[in-house]
Amino acid sequence: xxxxxxxxxxxxxxxxxxxxxxxxxxxxxxxxxxxxxxxxxxxxxxxxxxxxxxxxxxxxxxxxxxxxxxxxxxxxxxxxxxxxxxxxxxxxxxxxxxxxxxxxxxxxxxxxxxxxxxxxxxxxxxxxxxxxxxxxxxxxxxxxxxxxxxxxxxxxxxxxxxxxxxxxxxxxxxxxxxxxxxxxxxxxxxxxxxxxxxxxxxxxxxxxxxxxxxxxxxxxxxxxxxxxxxxxxxxxxxxxxxxxxxxxxxxxxxxxxxxxxxxxxxxxxxxxxxxxxxxxxxxxxxxxxxxxxxxxxxxxxxxxxxxxxxxxxxxxxxxxxxxxxxxxxxxxxxxxxxxxxxxxxxxxxxxxxxxxxxxxxxxxxxxxxxxxxxxxxxxxxxxxxxxxxxxxxxxxxxxxxxxxxxxxxxxxxxxxxxxxxxxxxxxxxxxxxxxxxxxxxxxxxxxxxxxxxxx
Ligand SMILES: Cc1cc2nc3c(=O)[nH]c(=O)nc-3n(C[C@H](O)[C@H](O)[C@H](O)COP(=O)(O)OP(=O)(O)OC[C@H]3O[C@@H](n4cnc5c(N)ncnc54)[C@H](O)[C@@H]3O)c2cc1C
Numbered sequence: 001x002x003x004x005x006x007x008x009x010x011x012x013x014x015x016x017x018x019x020x021x022x023x024x025x026x027x028x029x030x031x032x033x034x035x036x037x038x039x040x041x042x043x044x045x046x047x048x049x050x051x052x053x054x055x056x057x058x059x060x061x062x063x064x065x066x067x068x069x070x071x072x073x074x075x076x077x078x079x080x081x082x083x084x085x086x087x088x089x090x091x092x093x094x095x096x097x098x099x100x101x102x103x104x105x106x107x108x109x110x111x112x113x114x115x116x117x118x119x120x121x122x123x124x125x126x127x128x129x130x131x132x133x134x135x136x137x138x139x140x141x142x143x144x145x146x147x148x149x150x151x152x153x154x155x156x157x158x159x160x161x162x163x164x165x166x167x168x169x170x171x172x173x174x175x176x177x178x179x180x181x182x183x184x185x186x187x188x189x190x191x192x193x194x195x196x197x198x199x200x201x202x203x204x205x206x207x208x209x210x211x212x213x214x215x216x217x218x219x220x221x222x223x224x225x226x227x228x229x230x231x232x233x234x235x236x237x238x239x240x241x242x243x244x245x246x247x248x249x250x251x252x253x254x255x256x257x258x259x260x261x262x263x264x265x266x267x268x269x270x271x272x273x274x275x276x277x278x279x280x281x282x283x284x285x286x287x288x289x290x291x292x293x294x295x296x297x298x299x300x301x302x303x304x305x306x307x308x309x310x311x312x313x314x315x316x317x318x319x320x321x322x323x324x325x326x327x328x329x330x331x332x333x334x335x336x337x338x339x340x341x342x343x344x345x346x347x348x349x350x351x352x353x354x355x356x357x358x359x360x361x362x363x364x365x366x367x368x369x370x371x372x373x374x375x376x377x378x379x380x381x382x383x384x385x386x387x388x389x390x391x392x393x394x395x396x397x398x399x400x401x402x403x404x405x406x407x408x409x410x411x412x413x414x415x416x417x418x419x420x421x422x423x424x425x426x427x428x429x430x431x432x433x434x435x436x437x438x439x440x441x442x443x444x445x446x447x448x449x450x451x452x453x454x455x
Pocket of ligand 1: 003004005006007008009030031032033039040041042043044076077078079109110111112130131132159247250284285286287302303304305306307333
């Protein structure tokens, strides 16, 4: 039995079905929404107009899953887990009818819940989240219905900056209101500042250190402005991108133990830890905490790339095979217009929190050989452990090719390489693709020098 019909849940169900036919394993999946296996990651590009149709974001519809022998129940919400009796209570959201269904093995893949602060006006017409395809559709409908052209995005994490681009593409005047000092708090502030500068250059009004206190509405009940402690920003539409928390309401109520970030804790096979789960409950995706391989601490990182991998691992194990998920190094990429933003590993504050002493180096380079047309600037910041020189983290902000360059660093982190070892990496070079010294190699060389200076 699977709860949650998106990345983690349906990857698990599909993988289990690949290993075991319908005669050997019955699979039932509950999804409270209309859609399954959809890409929330694509919502900013659908809203922005790069992707034409909602259905392009659906990898596999409920009908396609059913055709593969998965008993999918959409618009059906699981409202209670009974771990002792091994059964769940579900509610048909259209008829209201409730029933209990037994399970032998249970997969919790309930995802994450967007943060929605209890502010006056937060539920007004014209205020939108972007967590589901229904949210994306509601936002697009709202944009079509509203003559005004002023949009305020609350939050400047990757979803906030991607939505700022989407609204800019739709011709809106965009203001991003951010609680932090710089956008993209997954970067160190010095790298976030580069994002801030670039977004301002794109015509986006950036408001930092601002706490939203109210969403002001007109007589028609529609949003008119976003109010902060110090100012008021006129708005015809508001998009919320304030972050997410693990959706573990059911698990908590059933007494499953949760980690310090509110996510479920699993072993390497993605089986929920603790006697309460009875060894027959698995969990994956945005509702779990993952092991950070660099800091060795549990973290909550809500990313589709992890959710799909968790689902594969769970499906293999539930289907009688064997697979494990070792952990993550914290790689994430995004973009706002031409600006690419990438990070992997630890920020300075993560290293401090983990008790690691570190050095940093930051370099400016270009995406192609300087003489080759189209060479664009790129800034790379690298962190390495003091004395040992072990790579701890990399952040890259730049134009073309910046984002995927971080994958080299992700591999180096996973392999536990030192920055000295990185300087000898045999990376590809030709003038259209990189300078003869790739920006990652230049950063590694400078970091080696910093390590030596501190030893
Ligand atoms: C705008 C946006 C952009 C993103 N971009 C990226 C990106 O570029 N790269 C990346 O890696 N990740 C990205 N993500 C994150 C990614 O979409 C998620 O990490 C991923 O969808 C998590 O998959 P999941 O299966 O764990 O959870 P979800 O996708 O949240 O699916 C959980 C499902 O469970 C259902 N459910 C929950 N509770 C119940 C219940 N009690 N009963 C029945 N059904 C239930 C929900 O309706 C939902 O469909 C983005 C997310 C958003 C919102």
